[in-house]
Amino acid sequence: MSVDLASPQSLPEACDSRDTSPISAILEAEENYTSLQMSSAEALYSETASPLPSSTDGLIQDSPDSSTSPQIKPSTSALVGKSTVKKEGKGQGKKQKVRTVFSQMQLCILKDRFQKQKYLSLQQMQELSEALNLTYKQVKTWFQNQRMKCKRWQKNTNWSKTSNSVTQKVSVPIEFLDLYSSSHQGCLPSGNLSMWSNQTWSNQTWNSQSWSNHSWNSQAWSNHSWNSQAWSNHSWNSQSSWNSQSSWNNQVWNNQFQNCGEEFLLPQVQFQQNSVSDLETSQTIDLFLNYSMNIQPEDV
């Protein structure tokens, strides 16, 4: 795949003044990216079975427990990742499993959100799914899979801690970073991708100098991030669907992640733990968009 998602040349539409909202712009950019990703066969398929391919369309809606999703909304375009169905054959009685391939942009936003919040309330999941043009169920499943992935990582980490305290210092960050660094690969400006590879990521790479070189500074982030006061004022615990178990788990998970080296692994000014809100979701999208367009936040 040689398409450069993030380069401004690839996203001319994102600068269009028709719709300046971050969501629209980012989804529009995503649409272009998806269309570029589509093979000719897929394009043909999407023509004949429009609006497929889309992870949110009929195939998903037909799933047995899709009725549990608070809402199923029709897809409007191909801006989501593609989903495929294996052509008929085995498993006549069983429904074919559809495996959605989330787009890079969707993964960026999902992972960014996950880093800040391991558990989402029903409403938050709904809003996120709407923003990403995914189904509620897909977002829920993604978060669950991600939690399991993290748990496995923690298990391996603990195991390697006890078995090899020497190599742990090196192996843990590399593995852990995969959760985060990989999530941004598709959103980065062209030419910088190598910076985000697991091999090259290091404290050395992301010192303050590197950040200033990448048009990001702490001031920009403080302008776009919620401070602790905002965080304390924003009570997502008040949501009706937020039960005590979820709340507890959320705290445990977030604490676990804070305690397992996140502050060491992540650039100091990158993703702040204290910002969890729907407003921030749009801000995140805004930031990703600006970043992908190589625009400094303070210029916006």
Add this chain to the structure above:
DNA sequence: TGTCCCTTTGCA
């Protein structure tokens, strides 16, 4: 009803 956990399945 959501989460955990394991498994199945599709794709690069």
Add this chain to the structure above:
DNA sequence: TGCAAAGGGACA
């Protein structure tokens, strides 16, 4: 073949 989305059972 590994990864990741999704299925499904057990549990609270």
